[in-house]
Amino acid sequence: MSLAPSIIERLARARGDLRMGVPILLCNGAEQALAVAVETLTAERLIDLRALGLPELALTARRAETLKARAYDGDLARLALPSDLGVDWLRAMADPADDLRMPMKGPFQCLRGGDVSLHRAAIRLAKSAHLLPAALVVPVAEGAAVAARLGLTMIALADASPELDRASPLNEVVAARLPMVATEQGRVHIFRPEDGAEEHYAIEIGQPDRHQPVLARLHSACFTGDVLGSLKCDCGPQLRAALAQMGAEGAGVLLYLNQEGRGIGLANKMRAYSLQDQGFDTVEANHRLGFEDDERDFRLGAGILRSMGFGAVRLLTNNPRKIAMMEGQGIRVTERVPLKVGETAQNRAYLATKAAKSGHLL
Numbered sequence: 061m062s063l064a065p066s067i068i069e070r071l072a073r074a075r076g077d078l079r080m081g082v083p084i085l086l087c088n089g090a091e092q093a094l095a096v097a098v099e100t101l102t103a104e105r106l107i108d109l110r111a112l113g114l115p116e117l118a119l120t121a122r123r124a125e126t127l128k129a130r131a132y133d134g135d136l137a138r139l140a141l142p143s144d145l146g147v148d149w150l151r152a153m154a155d156p157a158d159d160l161r162m163p164m165k166g167p168f169q170c171l172r173g174g175d176v177s178l179h180r181a182a183i184r185l186a187k188s189a190h191l192l193p194a195a196l197v198v199p200v201a202e203g204a205a206v207a208a209r210l211g212l213t214m215i216a217l218a219d220a221s222p223e224l225d226r227a228s229p230l231n232e233v234v235a236a237r238l239p240m241v242a243t244e245q246g247r248v249h250i251f252r253p254e255d256g257a258e259e260h261y262a263i264e265i266g267q268p269d270r271h272q273p274v275l276a277r278l279h280s281a282c283f284t285g286d287v288l289g290s291l292k293c294d295c296g297p298q299l300r301a302a303l304a305q306m307g308a309e310g311a312g313v314l315l316y317l318n319q320e321g322r323g324i325g326l327a328n329k330m331r332a333y334s335l336q337d338q339g340f341d342t343v344e345a346n347h348r349l350g351f352e353d354d355e356r357d358f359r360l361g362a363g364i365l366r367s368m369g370f371g372a373v374r375l376l377t378n379n380p381r382k383i384a385m386m387e388g389q390g391i392r393v394t395e396r397v398p399l400k401v402g403e404t405a406q407n408r409a410y411l412a413t414k415a416a417k418s419g420h421l422l
């Protein structure tokens with residue numbers, strides 16, 4: 061029946077549910093659990109979840125490290141929810157904002173053994189919903205019946221895992237001419253992924269020859285830098301310098317990828333900025349929140365370039381990972397074109413951290 065939502069559509073729905081604080085049902089064979097994002101969980105829903113089973117808090121190993129909790133499952137940790145603690149404790153476990161003021165949240169009962177794939181999937185979905193990577197997972201018997209009765213989204217991992225692993229195809233929705241300060245010969249293309257996630261944009265300048273390496277830039281959205289003129293990073297000047305160089309050469313393509321905050325979303329980036337004001341650097345702040353240094357998926361940039369007919373690029377970047385990802389996805393990088401602009405007194409330490417910890421080229 062084509063009217064029933066496919067697994068891709070149900071995954072998009074699940075992300076929306078988690079953002080709204082609605083539980084979803086995750087199944088892996090006989091294992092079934094309700095999962096809800098800690099960030100959006102309400103006290104009322106926690107009471108009702110407790111009535112169904114014993115809640116387990118799933119955190120990333122990164123977050124567990126800061127909390128000094130044991131991560132027995134490699135990349136993730138599971139903790140029992142003490143019976144006398146509720147959403148305030150859960151929130152403090154997920155959100156490092158008050159870590160320095162309240163460093164001791166234990167002792168913890170760290171869980172080990174058993175199937176952790178539901179916990180891992182819950183964290184993965186919370187991340188893709190741009191929430192804090194922490195989920196409450198409540199194993200339930202007769203989960204399908206509970207979900208059907210309550211109208212909850214059901215996700216079977218056997219169907220979902222391949223979809224979560226593959227790069228979603230992107231389709232061009234529309235393109236239109238846009239004269240800009242950098243050049244009057246601009247054209248903006250909008251690409252929409254089939255998984256219902258954010259749209260991404262390609263700004264084509266001039267009429268680049270598809271048989272030659274094109275001057276290209278993969279720019280990740282930075283609301284604070286691109287729009288507000290933040291002095292904490294170099295994104296705004298990099299964006300304008302890249303467009304200016306393409307304008308001066310008469311051809312190029314700038315991909316504006318909506319992967320704000322290296323893929324963690326603007327709210328989490330602001331949480332990271334707040335931690336940076338407590339003295340942590342850009343990488344440490346991500347880790348304390350429970351994220352990796354960089355959560356972006358550069359495969360989608362390669363997909364857009366390919367669909368526009370480009371097979372080789374002269375890539376404007378200082379980030380060797382972008383070059384490796386392009387090459388890995390079959391886009392030849394014939395030249396790295398350095399992009400060093402916008403250093404300020406306020407971003408000097410940030411740029412130095414990227415060079416020291418993330419391998420950026422100086």
Ligand SMILES: Nc1nc2c(ncn2[C@@H]2O[C@H](COP(=O)(O)OP(=O)(O)OP(=O)(O)O)[C@@H](O)[C@H]2O)c(=O)[nH]1
Pocket residue numbers: 278279280281282283293295298319320321322323324329332333342346376377378379382414420
């Ligand atoms: N999480 C996090 N993201 C940040 C921070 N500062 C800037 N960003 C984000 O980092 C990304 C910067 O992306 P890019 O301009 O592609 O930069 P890059 O990976 O350093 O590589 P190149 O500029 O190509 O050398 C944007 O998505 C910003 O929103 C920060 O302190 N924390």
Ligand SMILES: [Zn+2]
Pocket residue numbers: 282284285286293294295296
């Ligand atoms: Zn920025």
